[in-house]
Amino acid sequence: MPAALRAPSSGVLGSPGVRGLGGHPVSSGRAGPGSTGDPGGGVLGPSRLGEGAQLAGSRRLGIIVVIDGLRPDAITPQDTPVLHALGQDGAVATQGRAVAPAVTRVNAASMATGELPTRTGITGNLLHVPEVAPAPFTTADARNLLRLRERTGSIVDTVTLAERIEHAGGRFVAVGSGSSGSTLCLNPRAPDGVGTLVNADDPAKGAPFAWPPEVGDQVHARFGPPPPKGRDHSNADSSDYATRIVTDYVLPMLDASVVMLWLTEPDSAQHRHGVGSPAATDALRRADRNVGQLVDQLERLGLRDEANLFVVSDHGFSQAARTVDVAQDLVAAGCKEGPDSTDLVVARTGCVGIFADSEERVPSTVEWLRRQDWADLIFTASHDAASPLGWVDGTFALELLGSTHPTRSPDIHVTLAWNQLAEPTGGWTGLYASTGGSTASAPGGGDHGNLSPADVTTTFRAWGADIARTRSEVPVGNVDLAPTVLALTGLPDEADGRHGRVAHELLTGEHERAEVTIDRRIHTTASADGAYAAELKTSLVAGHRYLDQGRRIRET
Incomplete structure (x- = not known):
């Protein structure tokens, strides 16, 4: 267990006084394309951020650790002693929420911006943008995202946390142990000279390693090349490598204001072996050790009393019951002309996104979907902004998902479909049909992306100088990370109407607020013939919507 947890000074990460970052100097600005030192038309010009406030000379260090696929019920004193101790000494949000769909790159982009897919444009792990490729392409490969940037002008369509931090004179650093695309989603402006990004994935993929390039050179010189995949494609060695970059390079040498570290396990192990499997448990224990190494280094560097640490997950996890090839089934039913036809384009991303070449095809496709036993909730755009229902009979509005991007959201x-397992495997609940396509989502393995509590409920814990010791049942989401971190750095959130909010209920001192109220709602829809019905449960906190659970209402 980390030394900082064995001997806490005040029950949290130290005194509330602000004393600067452990002797690390605060840079007044960094020249370079797109930085505050380059007024010549970079992405941080007045058209994007205005003149904005500056970070004070004394400030907090914000650290976000994302543990991919970590279900909160996996945190136990036996398997995750560090995370358990952090919860005892800090804040635990029992109702953490993923952004829908509950998949990695969607949530990475929302963490990095404080916005939902409507504004980020990352609407799935696969995107369908004909200007980039005729078929849906994976966002796991940074080269695809760079091609998206080249063809459409951007990876995400909103201001990022990295931009705000850098514009105020601070430094943002993102280090990821997973795919190059996942890491790039944490700082999509890195290619434009904003902040620092290091990807620690298998170098055999040939994806970009770091921005700026000299940081990648320094990391290579200090730590060697990223490790290859471990046995059975494990990412645990990559997570260890990424953690060392943060503990031994970023924290002592880069004078960072905000650091994001993405640990890819136990996601990979759970996909292949299922939640609760021995392989997943081993991966979980290694991730816990990574967090412990980080906390110990904060103590050694004298940053313990100045830091706020958030440990979150991008999504939960379920067991996969069977695989479904939606495109093939649509062809067999006569709804789609052929496997590669463009009349209906299917993007499988845990859930399913369908892009139609004409509005006329949508109702008949929805009618077919309602007859499939694996189909649960169906969403289409709303013709009435005030209605929770989509324009097609028996559907919910895409607006409820926060996924109405003008060019990248599906039709x-x-x-x-999901259910609670009568006899949970290893104590793990949640079961649903997977969209398949690889061994990662074969029956017996795990998957995510639907609206079951097992998928949308995420880990959300915090520990630090400005964090209360509390257990909160107020829903809080991945979309709230950026606004909350901005508040703790002393920067005002200048974006009116941002999708995310500051999680005041987890904070203390000047950031603490009165108790918030929760408005819980149940939305229902049904087809005109009564053969299909579904419900979606949501919570509203200060006007911000969280998705709690959605399911088809079936006859019992």
């Missing part, structure tokens, strides 16, 4: 979004 139809369908989630997959």
Whole structure:
């Protein structure tokens, strides 16, 4: 267990006084394309951020650790002693929420911006943008995202946390142990000279390693090349490598204001072996050790009393019951001309996104979906902004998902059926049909992306100088990370109407607020013939919507 947890000074990460970052100097600005030192038309010009406030000379260090696929019920004193101790000494949000769909790159982009897919444009792990490729392409590969940037002008369509921090004179650093695309989603402006990004994935993929390039050179010189995949494609060695970059390079040498560290396990192990499997448990224990190494280094560097640490997950996890090839089934039913036809384009991303070449095809496709036993909730765009219902009979509005991007959102979004396991595997609940396509989502393995509590409920814990010791049942989401971190750095959130909010209920001192109220709602829809019905449970906190659970209402 980390030394900082064995001997806490005040029950949290130290005194509330601000004393600067452990002797690390604060840079007044960094010249370079797109930085505050380059007024010549970079991405941080007045057209994007205005003159904005500056970080004070004394400030907090914000650290976000994302543990991919970590279900909160996996945190136990036996398997995750560090995370358990952090919860005892800090804040635990029992109702953490993923952004829909509950998949990695969608949530990475929302963490990095404080916005939902409507504004980020990352609407799935696969995107369908014909200007980039005729078929849906994976966002796991940074080269695809750079091609998206080249063809459409941006990876995300909103201001990022990295931009705000850098514009105020601070430094943002993102280090990821997973795919190059996942890491790039944490700082999509890195290629434009904003902040620092290091990807620690398998170098055999040939994806970009770091921005700026000299940081990648320094990391290579200090730590060697990123490790290859471990046995059975494990990412645990990559997570260890990424953690060392943060503990031994970023924290002592880069004078960072905000650091994001993405640990890819136990996601990979759970996909292949299922939640609660021995392989997943081993991966979980290694991730816990990574967090412990980080906390110990904060103590050694004298940063313990100045830091706020958030440990979150991008999504939960379920067991996969069977695989479904939606495109093939649509062809067999006569709804789609052929496997590669463009009349209906299917993007499988845990859930299913369907892009139609004409509005006329949408109702008949929805009618077919309602007859499939694996189909759960169906979403289409709303013709009435005030209505929770989509324009097609028996559908919910895409607006409820926060996924109405003008060019990248699907015409139809369908989630997959789920149920609570009567005899949970290893104590793990949640079961649903997977969209398949690889061994990662074969029966017996795990998957995510639907609207079951097992998928949308995420880990959300915090520990630090400005964090209360509390257990909160107020819903808080991945979309709230950026606004909350901005508040703790002393920067005002200048974006009116931001999708995310500051999680005041987890904070203390000047950031603490009165108790918030929760408005819980149940939305229902049904087809005109009564053969299909579904419900979606949501919570509203200060006007911000969280998705709690959605399921088809079936006859018992």
